[in-house]
Amino acid sequence: MTAIFFDRKDSDDVRRSRLYQGDLYAFSPRPATTALCQLGRELAEEAFAPFDPRDAQRYLSVEQYVAVLAQLKPRFIHHPRCKELIPALLAEFGCDLEQTYFDVPRLRTACAGDYLNSGLAYAFKPHRDIWYSPPLCQLNWWLPVYPIEAENGMAIHPHYWDHPLKNSSCEFNYQDWNEHGRKDAHKQVGKDTRRQSEALEPVELDPQIRVVPPEDGLFIFSAAHLHSTVPNTSDRTRLSIDFRTVHLGDLIHQHGAPNVDSNCTGTTIGDYLRGADLAHIPEEIAEMYRNALRPEPALALH
Numbered sequence: 001m002t003a004i005f006f007d008r009k010d011s012d013d014v015r016r017s018r019l020y021q022g023d024l025y026a027f028s029p030r031p032a033t034t035a036l037c038q039l040g041r042e043l044a045e046e047a048f049a050p051f052d053p054r055d056a057q058r059y060l061s062v063e064q065y066v067a068v069l070a071q072l073k074p075r076f077i078h079h080p081r082c083k084e085l086i087p088a089l090l091a092e093f094g095c096d097l098e099q100t101y102f103d104v105p106r107l108r109t110a111c112a113g114d115y116l117n118s119g120l121a122y123a124f125k126p127h128r129d130i131w132y133s134p135p136l137c138q139l140n141w142w143l144p145v146y147p148i149e150a151e152n153g154m155a156i157h158p159h160y161w162d163h164p165l166k167n168s169s170c171e172f173n174y175q176d177w178n179e180h181g182r183k184d185a186h187k188q189v190g191k192d193t194r195r196q197s198e199a200l201e202p203v204e205l206d207p208q209i210r211v212v213p214p215e216d217g218l219f220i221f222s223a224a225h226l227h228s229t230v231p232n233t234s235d236r237t238r239l240s241i242d243f244r245t246v247h248l249g250d251l252i253h254q255h256g257a258p259n260v261d262s263n264c265t266g267t268t269i270g271d272y273l274r275g276a277d278l279a280h281i282p283e284e285i286a287e288m289y290r291n292a293l294r295p296e297p298a299l300a301l302h
């Protein structure tokens with residue numbers, strides 16, 4: 001059973017525990033979600049001017065489009081305002097900023113049709129984020145920057161919450177990826193050849209849940225959920241923002257979602273910044289995770 005809680009006023013402790021059980025949370029826009037999305041809109045509109053970012057793919061060649069993204073995406077990721085807006089957002093949602101750490105936000109573009117689905121606009125096939133080395137308590141926060149449709153958003157595949165899927169995560173090491181894979185994203189036009197964790201057997205996409213919050217709204221889900229980019233059959237590019245959080249107490253006590261099938265190595269533990277003051281995870285905790293603190297998958301697949 002997967003419950004979807006709308007505008008629920010749960011404490012962060014209750015919300016996290018439900019998210020670790022596979023439930024989903026969706027929220028209407030609030031001042032802090034709007035402020036973060038507004039920054040995304042401003043940067044995107046400036047980058048794609050004179051075109052609307054949702055329609056620019058109709059007017060630009062793929063090469064021109066990729067060149068815009070190559071500037072826009074890092075600019076958003078590293079924009080100093082993000083490091084103010086995300087803590088403000090977390091506070092607005094009742095998170096304890098001393099305990100809650102976040103990573104830099106991404107601005108995603110999912111183009112309509114098959115215009116571009118690699119590299120900087122990689123169309124994520126069904127995957128769990130925990131195939132990419134985060135702690136099991138990682139939560140994903142996802143916000144549409146403009147109105148979206150069910151046809152250009154994202155999908156959760158809830159059947160796989162407690163069903164393993166044969167996958168290549170045992171070949172994925174986060175530190176290797178950072179050194180070799182990620183920085184080559186802008187070179188990947190056409191077919192994406194970088195090594196990603198992926199399913200190694202056919203995925204039953206249905207049942208699937210497509211949460212469609214309003215623009216500036218928010219959707220939170222566990223990094224253990226199998227999810228995918230919906231093939232964009234609408235006529236506009238989808239722009240969204242996402243970032244991730246981990247809770248220090250949950251890291252220490254190893255609370256989080258179950259691991260049903262992830263075998264990746266490395267850790268994202270060095271990426272998170274404390275909401276209160278942007279400090280990194282304390283070294284002794286980070287060290288535990290660097291030493292491959294990860295429960296074995298519940299079921300052996302290999």
Ligand SMILES: [Fe+2]
Pocket residue numbers: 124127128129227
């Ligand atoms: Fe993902």
